[in-house]
Amino acid sequence: MAAQPVLVPEPAEALPDLDLGGDQGLLQWISSVDHKQIGIMYLWVALLFMLIGGVEVLLMRVQLAVPKNTFMGPEIYNQLFTMHGTTMIFFVAMPAIFGFATYLVPLMIGANEMAFPRLNALSLWITFFGGLLLYFSFLAGGAPDAGWFNYAPLNQYNYSFRPGIDYYCAGLLLAGIGTVSAACNFVVTILRYRVPGMGLKQLPVFVWMMLIDSFLIIFSFPALNAALAMLLLDRQLHAHFFDVQAGGSALLWQHLFWLFGHPEVYIVILPSFGILSEVFAVFSRKPIFGYSFIVGSGIAIGLLAFGVWIHHMLAVGLGNVVNGFFSASSMLIGIPTGIKIFNWLATMHGGSLRFSTAMKFAVAFLVEFTIGGLSGIAFAIVPIDLQLTDTYFVVAHIHYVFIGGTLFGLLAGLFYWFPKMSGRQLSERLGSWFFWLFVIGFNGTFLVQHVLGTLGMPRRVYTYPDLPGWGTLNMISTIGGFLMGAATLLLVYMVIKAIRSGPAATSDPWDAFTLEWSTASPPPLQNFDRVVPVRSARPFRDLKRPGDADWLKPGKKEGYHEREQSVD
Amino acid sequence: MAFIYFSLAPGFRQQQLAALDLRSTGGFTALLFASSFTYMRAEASYRQGAPGRLKGWLLATIGLGALFLLGQVREFRGLFARHVDIASNTFGTSFFTLTGFHGLHVLAGLVVLSILVGRAFAGDFNQPNLSVLSAVGIYWHFVDIVWAVVFSVVYVLPHFTHFGS
Ligand code: HEM
Ligand SMILES: [Cu+2]
Numbered sequence: 001m002a003a004q005p006v007l008v009p010e011p012a013e014a015l016p017d018l019d020l021g022g023d024q025g026l027l028q029w030i031s032s033v034d035h036k037q038i039g040i041m042y043l044w045v046a047l048l049f050m051l052i053g054g055v056e057v058l059l060m061r062v063q064l065a066v067p068k069n070t071f072m073g074p075e076i077y078n079q080l081f082t083m084h085g086t087t088m089i090f091f092v093a094m095p096a097i098f099g100f101a102t103y104l105v106p107l108m109i110g111a112n113e114m115a116f117p118r119l120n121a122l123s124l125w126i127t128f129f130g131g132l133l134l135y136f137s138f139l140a141g142g143a144p145d146a147g148w149f150n151y152a153p154l155n156q157y158n159y160s161f162r163p164g165i166d167y168y169c170a171g172l173l174l175a176g177i178g179t180v181s182a183a184c185n186f187v188v189t190i191l192r193y194r195v196p197g198m199g200l201k202q203l204p205v206f207v208w209m210m211l212i213d214s215f216l217i218i219f220s221f222p223a224l225n226a227a228l229a230m231l232l233l234d235r236q237l238h239a240h241f242f243d244v245q246a247g248g249s250a251l252l253w254q255h256l257f258w259l260f261g262h263p264e265v266y267i268v269i270l271p272s273f274g275i276l277s278e279v280f281a282v283f284s285r286k287p288i289f290g291y292s293f294i295v296g297s298g299i300a301i302g303l304l305a306f307g308v309w310i311h312h313m314l315a316v317g318l319g320n321v322v323n324g325f326f327s328a329s330s331m332l333i334g335i336p337t338g339i340k341i342f343n344w345l346a347t348m349h350g351g352s353l354r355f356s357t358a359m360k361f362a363v364a365f366l367v368e369f370t371i372g373g374l375s376g377i378a379f380a381i382v383p384i385d386l387q388l389t390d391t392y393f394v395v396a397h398i399h400y401v402f403i404g405g406t407l408f409g410l411l412a413g414l415f416y417w418f419p420k421m422s423g424r425q426l427s428e429r430l431g432s433w434f435f436w437l438f439v440i441g442f443n444g445t446f447l448v449q450h451v452l453g454t455l456g457m458p459r460r461v462y463t464y465p466d467l468p469g470w471g472t473l474n475m476i477s478t479i480g481g482f483l484m485g486a487a488t489l490l491l492v493y494m495v496i497k498a499i500r501s502g503p504a505a506t507s508d509p510w511d512a513f514t515l516e517w518s519t520a521s522p523p524p525l526q527n528f529d530r531v532v533p534v535r536s537a538r539p540f541r542d543l544k545r546p547g548d549a550d551w552l553k554p555g556k557k558e559g560y561h562e563r564e565q566s567v568d
Numbered sequence: 569m570a571f572i573y574f575s576l577a578p579g580f581r582q583q584q585l586a587a588l589d590l591r592s593t594g595g596f597t598a599l600l601f602a603s604s605f606t607y608m609r610a611e612a613s614y615r616q617g618a619p620g621r622l623k624g625w626l627l628a629t630i631g632l633g634a635l636f637l638l639g640q641v642r643e644f645r646g647l648f649a650r651h652v653d654i655a656s657n658t659f660g661t662s663f664f665t666l667t668g669f670h671g672l673h674v675l676a677g678l679v680v681l682s683i684l685v686g687r688a689f690a691g692d693f694n695q696p697n698l699s700v701l702s703a704v705g706i707y708w709h710f711v712d713i714v715w716a717v718v719f720s721v722v723y724v725l726p727h728f729t730h731f732g733s
Binding site for chain 1: 655657
């Protein structure tokens with residue numbers, strides 16, 4: 001059947017500052033409203049903050065390497081762990097996700113721009129300046145020091161009179177507003193700007209996950225923003241929201257925080273699920289197994305995520321009924337997560353696998369994330385949680401899901417899409433080095449922390465007594481941390497080297513399936529003048545193999561049902 | 569939300585009943601609701617292609633909104649005079665935050681409405697099929713509906729409920 005190319009309308013209004021006639025260098029970047037440039041800037045922001053957050057944690061690991069260390073005192077330590085956590089979640093994970101999404105969503109749905117390009121730029125810049133504001137606290141007399149969750153009453157003026165927490169509030173509020181506006185932008189873009197022929201059932205999984213993610217953001221970040229505003233009022237105008245002596249409630253902070261905080265952990269994992277679904281399919285040379293299950297379980301996770309926040313407060317003593325309910329709902333959330341894992345395994349099953357660096361990270365993800373998921377389920381059991389809460393076991397859990405989950409997914413995405421974004425190929429040889437160094441370092445750091453936690457080592461302490469085994473395990477953990485640090489430097493080196501002098505990439509180096517690979521690498525300013533016709537979830541592949549196209553075999557696999565649709 | 573949370577605490581309701589004046593705020597509430605209707609008239613005039621009437625109704629909307637804000641300022645000043653403010657107790661904290669943020673949204677709405685009037689006088693609304701009026705309208709009605717909720721929770725309900733006191 002002759003494939004009829006689809007015309008893509010340019011955004012209705014001409015955009016300012018899009019004159020690429022002369023290269024104006026930096027000025028051109030900072031004034032850009034092009035979604036590709038904004039996406040790349042998001043990624044640079046994430047990398048910058050990742051280096052800062054990494055240095056902070058290495059300092060902490062030095063302090064913890066041996067018992068009774070006096071490298072730094074508790075005050076500095078508290079600031080470091082607070083800044084580390086806050087930075088990694090709000091200024092590394094979120095910008096990295098938005099970086100990929102801003103870059104890819106329009107390309108994947110065959111659009112030329114986001115729905116609101118100028119809002120897009122605003123979102124980037126206020127997120128970035130929120131981060132700068134947060135870091136300004138170091139100069140202004142002391143960084144925040146009450147943990148990334150910033151519990152009351154520690155966050156109150158009487159306990160933390162230095163301005164750090166005020167900067168925490170202001171910086172995160174700015175970033176939070178940027179995040180919500182970006183999420184609204186994604187929702188409108190995905191729902192309104194798809195190329196004709198791309199129904200919701202033909203959306204690439206990554207775009208689906210970003211859609212769910214954006215709804216999660218829109219419903220959860222306002223809880224955080226409200227809490228931050230209330231805290232700022234408490235601290236600046238002596239209001240009494242969280243001030244127990246004056247009738248306020250410290251628990252209220254916890255509720256608001258985790259009402260945001262738990263959905264947040266899924267906000268950072270869902271995009272990785274999306275990235276991995278693309279990577280597994282392409283590098284197994286098969287369509288994703290059980291498309292509708294992957295999407296459906298994503299939606300289920302999104303809904304459940306709002307019903308489990310109390311599991312961060314099981315030890316607060318809210319009573320058995322409440323605890324029981326939330327522990328049950330937390331275990332439920334393991335089901336859709338498990339479904340996804342099995343779908344990916346089934347995608348690989350019988351495929352012809354290619355172990356590029358992206359695929360290596362995807363497979364490593366399966367292992368590490370499963371460990372993290374299992375420790376999470378363990379916490380959902382109230383008696384275990386009472387024993388392990390606030391120990392290094394929690395630290396291990398967090399990092400198996402954040403690094404082994406979110407970060408591995410993002411790295412897989414980086415190796416997968418780098419040729420598209422830069423027009424250059426990353427070195428597979430160095431990539432392999434980076435992969436092994438990072439994975440070994442990561443497990444070295446955090447696997448032993450499960451043991452430390454079970455032995456009873458509390459988290460958020462700046463030093464510990466010389467109990468049997470504690471010193472050795474902590475030393476292993478510190479060495480692992482430095483391996484990861486070295487790996488990160490290698491990554492920076494690789495990226496810069498590839499941009500400078502890497503071999504040129506073709507437009508479709510992986511023989512991929514989705515629309516972004518049908519345009520040049522890097523894509524021109526106007527992404528497409530015409531798009532390949534979309535009749536299945538793998539439109540670009542259909543074009544390359546017309547005789548074997550997905551839409552020719554209706555009903556063969558879920559998600560590839562061909563609705564009789566006119567494609568013009 | 570915090571307001572409801574705190575309002576379950578003992579002693580809260582008496583303060584609330586003592587501090588707030590249901591009748592005069594009720595009056596100002598009526599003004600705010602009326603502004604939703606004048607705005608609807610404004611939208612209708614636009615659809616009928618009557619830019620002159622459109623300007624009138626927009627100005628009326630702004631006037632009503634501004635009166636509502638004045639009423640709020642009056643109430644705040646009365647409370648301050650009696651030493652009820654954001655730092656005095658949880659009632660003050662939650663009351664001023666809740667109504668204050670709503671007031672801020674009204675203010676923002678007034679700014680946007682003024683821009684609309686400016687554009688109307690500049691002749692921007694002589695052409696059909698602009699969506700800006702309905703977009704602003706959604707915002708303005710939304711602010712109104714939120715006030716309906718706030719008003720019933722803060723001013724009206726304490727007269728009928730007895731828990732926690
Ligand atoms: C199978 C799904 C999961 C379950 C059942 C689960 C359960 C839990 C529970 C019960 C806690 C509280 C532990 C305590 O403080 O005592 C916890 C902590 C945490 N989880 Fe998960 N989790 C899951 C997945 C995830 C994912 C996917 C992420 C992030 C990508 C994540 C990130 C975190 C973080 C950051 C904390 C620590 C919060 C803090 O106290 O600072 N979890 N998890
Ligand atoms: Cu949670």
